[in-house]
Amino acid sequence: MRILVVEDDKDVAGFVVKGLREAGHTVEHADNGRDGLFLAASENFDAIILDRMLPGGIDGLRLLETLRAQDNATPVVFLSALGQVDDRVKGLKAGGDDYLTKPFAFAELLARVEALTRRGKSDGPTTRLAVGDLEMDLLSRSVRRGVQKIDLQPREFRLLEYLMRHAGQVVTRTMLLEGVWDYHFDPQTNVIDVHVSRLRQKIDKPFDLPLLHTVRNAGYMLRSEEV
Amino acid sequence: MDTNQPTSLGLRMRDPGRAPQARPGRRRAKPLIRSAGIRFALIYAVVFGISAFALAFSLWYSTLGLLQRQVEAAIRNDATALSEHYQQGGLNALVIAIHNRLSDTVDGDGIYLLVDPSGNRIIGNLDTWPKGLDEIGAWYQLPVVRQGYNSVALLRATAIPNGDELLVGRDVRARSELRNVLRYALLWALGLMFALGILGALLIRSLFRRMIRDISTTTRAIARGDLTRRIQKTGDGDEFDELAEIINDMLDRISRLMDGVRQVSNAIAHDLRTPITRARTRLEDASLHAHSAEDLQSAIERATLDLDGIVGVFEALLRIAEIEAGSRRAAFAPIDLAPMLHDIDELYRAVAEERGLYLETIIADHLPLLGDRELVQQAVANLLDNALKFSATGTTVSFIARQDDAIIEIAIADRGPGISDEDRDRATERFFRAESARSTSGSGLGLALVAAVAQLHNGTLHLADNHPGLRAIITLPARLDTPFRK
Numbered sequence: 091m092r093i094l095v096v097e098d099d100k101d102v103a104g105f106v107v108k109g110l111r112e113a114g115h116t117v118e119h120a121d122n123g124r125d126g127l128f129l130a131a132s133e134n135f136d137a138i139i140l141d142r143m144l145p146g147g148i149d150g151l152r153l154l155e156t157l158r159a160q161d162n163a164t165p166v167v168f169l170s171a172l173g174q175v176d177d178r179v180k181g182l183k184a185g186g187d188d189y190l191t192k193p194f195a196f197a198e199l200l201a202r203v204e205a206l207t208r209r210g211k212s213d214g215p216t217t218r219l220a221v222g223d224l225e226m227d228l229l230s231r232s233v234r235r236g237v238q239k240i241d242l243q244p245r246e247f248r249l250l251e252y253l254m255r256h257a258g259q260v261v262t263r264t265m266l267l268e269g270v271w272d273y274h275f276d277p278q279t280n281v282i283d284v285h286v287s288r289l290r291q292k293i294d295k296p297f298d299l300p301l302l303h304t305v306r307n308a309g310y311m312l313r314s315e316e317v
Numbered sequence: 318m319d320t321n322q323p324t325s326l327g328l329r330m331r332d333p334g335r336a337p338q339a340r341p342g343r344r345r346a347k348p349l350i351r352s353a354g355i356r357f358a359l360i361y362a363v364v365f366g367i368s369a370f371a372l373a374f375s376l377w378y379s380t381l382g383l384l385q386r387q388v389e390a391a392i393r394n395d396a397t398a399l400s401e402h403y404q405q406g407g408l409n410a411l412v413i414a415i416h417n418r419l420s421d422t423v424d425g426d427g428i429y430l431l432v433d434p435s436g437n438r439i440i441g442n443l444d445t446w447p448k449g450l451d452e453i454g455a456w457y458q459l460p461v462v463r464q465g466y467n468s469v470a471l472l473r474a475t476a477i478p479n480g481d482e483l484l485v486g487r488d489v490r491a492r493s494e495l496r497n498v499l500r501y502a503l504l505w506a507l508g509l510m511f512a513l514g515i516l517g518a519l520l521i522r523s524l525f526r527r528m529i530r531d532i533s534t535t536t537r538a539i540a541r542g543d544l545t546r547r548i549q550k551t552g553d554g555d556e557f558d559e560l561a562e563i564i565n566d567m568l569d570r571i572s573r574l575m576d577g578v579r580q581v582s583n584a585i586a587h588d589l590r591t592p593i594t595r596a597r598t599r600l601e602d603a604s605l606h607a608h609s610a611e612d613l614q615s616a617i618e619r620a621t622l623d624l625d626g627i628v629g630v631f632e633a634l635l636r637i638a639e640i641e642a643g644s645r646r647a648a649f650a651p652i653d654l655a656p657m658l659h660d661i662d663e664l665y666r667a668v669a670e671e672r673g674l675y676l677e678t679i680i681a682d683h684l685p686l687l688g689d690r691e692l693v694q695q696a697v698a699n700l701l702d703n704a705l706k707f708s709a710t711g712t713t714v715s716f717i718a719r720q721d722d723a724i725i726e727i728a729i730a731d732r733g734p735g736i737s738d739e740d741r742d743r744a745t746e747r748f749f750r751a752e753s754a755r756s757t758s759g760s761g762l763g764l765a766l767v768a769a770v771a772q773l774h775n776g777t778l779h780l781a782d783n784h785p786g787l788r789a790i791i792t793l794p795a796r797l798d799t800p801f802r803k
Contacts, residue, residue, distance in 0.1 A: 173632065173635065175639065175645065175648075175691075176644070193624075193628055195625075245663055271660065271664060272660075273664075273694065273698075274691055275636075275691075275695050277698050277702055278702045278706070278763070279665075279668055279702050279705060280668070281664050281665065281667070281668050284667045284668045284671050285664070285667050288667055307618070
C-alpha cells in the first residue's frame with residue numbers, strides 16, 4: 091500500500107515511516123502542511139497519516155478540509171496530541187476516518203491504517219463472509235464452520251463479524267471496544283480478552299486448525315493458515 | 318518525541334499568566350458619569366426635582382384658578398342682582414342699587430359703570446368705558462383707572478333692556494400681587510428642593526459607596542492573592558447582605574478549587590514519580606546489566622508498559638478536568654440508559670463469570686436521561702471495574718438501575734473489603750487510595766471520574782457500607798418530558 095505520512099516531528103515521523111516500510115508499505119513523508127497538501131492532492135495514496143498541528147501555515151484540519159473539498163476520499167487517520175473529546179469530534183467532522191491520540195503504540199497505528207484501507211475498498215453490501223472453512227451468513231445471522239453450525243450470542247456474532255471483516259489484519263483491543271461495543275475509553279479490566287477467549291472456545295476449540303490468533307503486544311487476528 | 322505536545326502544554330501553562338497583563342494596571346480616575354453612585358444620585362435628584370416641580374406647578378395653578386373662579390362667580394351674581402333691580406324698579410332702582418353698592422364698599426374691590434347708548438356715564442366708579450371692552454357678556458381683564466390710580470380689573474358687560482350698558486367688575490390687583498407672591502415662594506421652594514435634591518444625591522452616593530467599599534476592598538485583596546478575606550455582613554439581611562453571602566460562597570468554592578488544584582499537583586508529582594522511577598530504573602538496569610538481547614527486550618517492553626500506565630493517568634486526569642470544566646454539557650442529548658446499561662452488564666458479565674463471581678443485575682425497562690451517553694457509560698464501567706476487582710471468588714456483585722420519580726439510581730454493590738468510614742469522604746478525591754487498595758493496581762482516579770460525571774449531570778455519587786463491602790450509588794435527575802415515562 092502507498093501511505094503518506096504528514097508529521098513534523100522528526101523522531102515520530104522516522105519511527106512511523108520505518109515501521110510502515112517494515113510492514114511492507116510504500117511511504118512518502120511530508121514535514122509541513124503545505125508539502126503534505128501538495129503531495130496528497132497530486133498523487134494517489136491508499137491512506138494518509140496526518141498530524142493536526144503542523145508548520146507551514148496549513149494545519150492538519152485545513153489540509154483535510156481542502157482535500158475533501160476536492161472530492162479526494164483517501165482514508166485519513168489523525169495522529170494528534172490534541173486528545174479531548176471535542177478535538178476528536180472536530181477531526182472526524184473535518185472528514186477524518188479515524189483519530190489516534192499521541193502517545194501511541196505503533197501496532198495500534200498500523201492496525202488502524204490497515205483496517206481503514208480495507209474498509210475503503212469494500213463497496214456494496216456483503217451478505218456472506220468467509221475465513222478458511224468458517225462462514226458467516228449476515229442475512230440469516232448464522233455461522234458455520236465446515237459442516238458444523240455454531241451458535242453465537244448476538245454480541246459474539248458482532249465480535250466475529252468485526253474480526254471476519256478485518257480477516258488477515260491485526261485488530262487491537264481498542265478497535266474492538268470501539269467497533270463492537272462503541273466504547274471510547276479503556277476499561278481497567280481485560281474485558282476484551284475474556285470475550286475473545288469465549289468466542290475462541292466456540293469457533294476454534296472443537297477444530298484442529300485455529301483461526302483466531304493472539305498477536306503479541308498488539309491484539310488479535312483472524313486468519314486461515316494459508317494467508 | 319513529539320514537538321506538538323510541549324507546544325500545547327506551553328499554551329496551557331501560559332494562559333493563566335496572561336490574564337493579569339490584560340487587566341489595567343491601576344485604577345484610574347473615571348469620568349463622573351461612569352460612577353454608579355453618581356448615576357444613582359443623579360437619577361434620584363432628577364426624579365425628586367421633577368416631582369417637586371409638578372407639585373409646585375399644580376399648587377400654583379389650582380390656587381390661582383380657584384381665585385379666578387370665585388371672582389367670576391361674584392361678578393356674575395352681582396350683575397344678576399342688578400338686572401333684577403332694573404326689572405323690578407326700572408332705571409332708577411338700578412341707579413340706586415349701584416349707588417348703594419358704591420357707598421357701601423368704599424374700599425371695596427367692586428367696579429361698576431352704567432352708560433347710556435351713546436356712551437355717557439350715568440353712574441359708576443370708573444371715569445370712562447375701558448378701551449378694548451367691546452363684547453357684551455365676555456370676560457376681560459384690563460387695566461383701569463379707578464379713583465385716580467391705576468389698577469387691574471376683571472370685567473364683564475351686561476346689556477340693559479333700555480339700551481344702556483352695565484359694566485360690573487372686581488379689582489384684581491390684589492390677586493395679581495398674590496400670584497406674584499405665590500410665584501416667588503414657589504421659585505424659592507423649587508430652589509430649595511433643587512438644593513435638597515443634590516444633597517440627597519450626595520448622601521445616596523456616599524451611602525452606596527460605603528456599602529460597596531467593603532466588597533471592592535475584599536475582592537481586590539483576593540485578586541491580589543489573599544484568598545482568606547471574606548466580606549463582612551451587616552446583619553440587616555438586606556440585598557447587600559445577600560450579595561455578600563453569594564460572593565462569600567463563591568470565594569469558598571474558589572478556595573476549595575484552589576486547594577484541589579494544589580493537592581492534585583502534589584499528587585501528580587508524587588504519584589507519577591513512582592511509575593516514572595520504575596520505568597527509568599528498569600531501562601537503566603537493562604542497559605547496565607542485561608546479559609542477552611532477550612533481557613533487554615523484556616526490560617524495554619516492561620518499561621513501555623509503565624509509560625503506558627503513566628499516559629493512562631494523564632488521560633484520566635485530563636478527562637476529569639474536561640468533565641469538571643462543564644463544556645461537555647453542550648453535547649447533552651436525550652438518551653435511554655437502559656440499553657446502554659444492558660450492554661455494560663453483558664460486557665462485564667463474562668469477566669465476572671470468568672472470575673467465579675455472581676453478577677446480579679436488575680435494570681428498569683426505560684431510564685430516560687438528558688446527558689452524555691459516553692460519560693455515564695464510563696462512570697458505570699469504572700464502578701463495575703472496581704466492584705469486580707475487589708471481590709473475592711464466589712461472592713456476589715449487584716448492579717441495580719431503577720427510576721424513582723424524577724431520580725435515576727444506579728447502584729453497584731460488592732462484598733469486597735469496602736472503604737472505611739473515615740476514608741469514604743475522601744475516596745472521590747483524585748489519587749486517593751485507601752490503605753486496603755494500595756496493593757492492587759489502579760490509578761486512584763476511577764471514583765474521582767465517576768463523581769465528576771455525576772456532578773456534570775447535576776447528580777451525586779454516594780458511597781455507603783454494604784456490610785460488608787462497598788455500595789456505590791449514582792443518582793441522576795431523570796428526563797421527565799419523555800414519551801416513555803411510566
